[in-house]
Amino acid sequence: MAPTAQVAKKGSKKAVKAPRPSGGKKRNRKRKESYGIYIYKVLKQVHPDTGISSRAMVIMNSFVNDIFERIAGESSRLAQYN
Structure with a gap:
């Protein structure tokens, strides 16, 4: 038998996860560079x-x-001037 997607009942609070695409691996998020930690450190010094x-x-x-x-x-x- 083929697996079927689960349907959430009315009033259910639990989210149903969709099946993963072929391969089954989690995709790693790309890290965003930010100056947040440095801004926070300076703020705490001041x-x-x-x-x-x-x-x-x-x-x-x-x-x-x-x-x-x-x-x-x-x-x-x-x-460019020099």
Whole structure:
């Protein structure tokens, strides 16, 4: 007999997992690089009793990325002059 998909009953809180695609292996997630740990360490050095929300961390991470891109762009312009 072929395996059939389970159907959740009405009012059931338990999620039913779909069968895995052929191969059966879990896919590893690609790691995203972020400056979150460094931002957090600096925050704790400056204000030890203050925390940061995940939304604020995303904003700070994009700010640091933007600043690094600007520095890289300016340094490439300066390198062209010499």
